[in-house]
Amino acid sequence: MANKVVIENGFVRYLFRGGIGLNKKLLIVDDQTGIRILLTEVFNAEGYTTFQASNGRLALEIVKKEAPDLVLLDMKIPGMDGLDILRHIKQMDESIKVIMMTAYGELDMIKETTELGVLEHFTKPFDIDELRIAVNNQFLAPNERRFG
Numbered sequence: 001m002a003n004k005v006v007i008e009n010g011f012v013r014y015l016f017r018g019g020i021g022l023n024k025k026l027l028i029v030d031d032q033t034g035i036r037i038l039l040t041e042v043f044n045a046e047g048y049t050t051f052q053a054s055n056g057r058l059a060l061e062i063v064k065k066e067a068p069d070l071v072l073l074d075m076k077i078p079g080m081d082g083l084d085i086l087r088h089i090k091q092m093d094e095s096i097k098v099i100m101m102t103a104y105g106e107l108d109m110i111k112e113t114t115e116l117g118v119l120e121h122f123t124k125p126f127d128i129d130e131l132r133i134a135v136n137n138q139f140l141a142p143n144e145r146r147f148g
């Protein structure tokens with residue numbers, strides 16, 4: 001039975017809660033409030049403890065204080081951009097998993113972020129369910145992973 005997120009009448013609805021995220025901390029970094037709210041709802045429902053940051057300064061403060069297991073990081077953020085934030089995160093703790101959210105036209109940066117250890121890149125607008133599965137898979141053994 002697969003976990004499913006459906007969007008009905010503008011509301012996000014969760015079917016079959018997974019609980020994969022139990023005891024895992026997830027930091028969501030995006031300057032867009034709507035995306036932070038959506039991702040927070042989706043990953044709270046999966047059992048993750050979530051933190052939100054709208055800018056790099058706040059993101060690094062949370063990394064220092066909370067040591068998240070995984071960071072969902074927007075590439076395009078005013079001020080310190082996603083690439084700078086990524087460099088700082090990896091300097092602070094190389095073991096923190098990072099998944100990037102990029103926009104069309106940022107392909108040139110992907111080589112650099114991959115070299116810095118980014119696990120996956122999702123191009124906006126992405127399928128929220130694919131992102132949810134990708135995050136959960138990071139905490140599952142290879143034989144338990146789902147791909148859709």
Ligand SMILES: [Mg+2]
Pocket residue numbers: 030031032074075076077
């Ligand atoms: Mg942005």
